[in-house]
Amino acid sequence: MQQTGVETASAVHQIACDRCGKEAVRNESEFHEMTSIGFTAGYGSIFGDGNQVEIDLCQHCLRETLGAWLRVKDNDADRERAISRLARRVQTIVEESGNPEGFDARRWTEAFLLRPMPALGGKTPNEFMETEEGQASIENLISRMQNGGYA
Secondary structure: OOOOOOOOOOOOOEEEOOOOOOEEEOOOHHHHOOEEEEEEOOOOOOOOOOOEEEEEEOHHHHHHHHOOOOOOOOHHHHHHHHHHHHHHHHHHHHHHHOOOOOOOHHHHHHHHOOOOOHHHOOOOHHHHOOOHHHHHHHHHHHHHHHOOOOO
């Protein structure tokens, strides 16, 4: 038998940027764009062994201070590049294995991504295209298909 109860949890309701002082409260969109960094300094750290290091930055200060080093990924663009890469791989396979005349690798790839595959536990390849690891798995699957290793 389960018994339930109410517990109090601590939650941040307001954040101030440590650089510019801009404040954001929980129900504002800017609140969700704040970046908080916190870690414990390691042995020999310039911050001192075991010290807690923390900073809160608004999105504007984050870009102004670290923008040159930030890696901002557009997931849709990354996915589109991965699909184009798959289509090029499929085109290469067809050229190496048979007659590519009239074959539309992009159309074949888009249809392939929507078909459930036994090798993927009944899932579609499309379900794996959101991460780099998933994309690599699908590229591997296509390569195995060329070599007859697909099951």
